[in-house]
Amino acid sequence: MKQHTVLDSPYGPLTLVATDGILSNLYMTDQRHRPAQETFGVRDDRPFGEAIDQLEAYFASELKEFTLELHLHGTPFQRSVWEQLLRIPYGETRSYGDLAAALGNPGASRAVGLANGKNPVSIIVPCHRVVGSNGSLTGYGGGLERKQRLLDFERGAALF
Incomplete structure (x- = not known):
């Protein structure tokens, strides 16, 4: 239900x-x-x-890591990518290539990007912390402006 x-x-x-x-x-x-x-x-x-x-x-900047039980539906590969997202510390970023390498498949950065885009629990599963290999902002289901605001917020550079 x-x-x-x-x-x-x-x-x-x-x-x-x-x-x-x-x-x-x-x-x-x-x-x-x-x-x-x-x-x-x-x-x-x-x-x-x-x-x-x-x-x-x-x-309110009082919580840096969520401890919620989640019911994530996706393929085994998608779920493995989402598990990697949960390992990115608050205020830090990783590239799609970093995530692919962490999964043991360095050539899978494009597949990682597709799985990242299907993340069903944004913010809590922090897909906004994934950037391009050169540090640039790339796709975000909530929009690049929102992604930048979330990253700035976590780095303490801006409040809403």
Whole structure:
């Protein structure tokens, strides 16, 4: 069973979706790969208390690592990429090539990028921390401006 809620954030409304009571998706407004609203299930805030608390602490600069149970649906390769994303420390970045190498397949940076783009729980699974090999900003489902704002926020360079 799916349920959802909407949380106001400094980056616009965030739609949180739970599958069987466990956070499975976090979408931003106008996010690429965002499914239709009717697939999110009924609106019910109850399953999201801890997720909301942790997101609010993150936005208040009081939390640097999320400790939420996640229900991530994807291929085994996608899930391995998302696990690598969770290992990127707050305020740091890695390139797609770095992630491919960490997975033992240095030639898979393009596949890593595609899996990164399908990350179902943005911000919490920090796909915004992945940059091009030269440090440039490249694709982000929530938009490059939002990606830059998140990176600046984590580096302490800007507050919302």
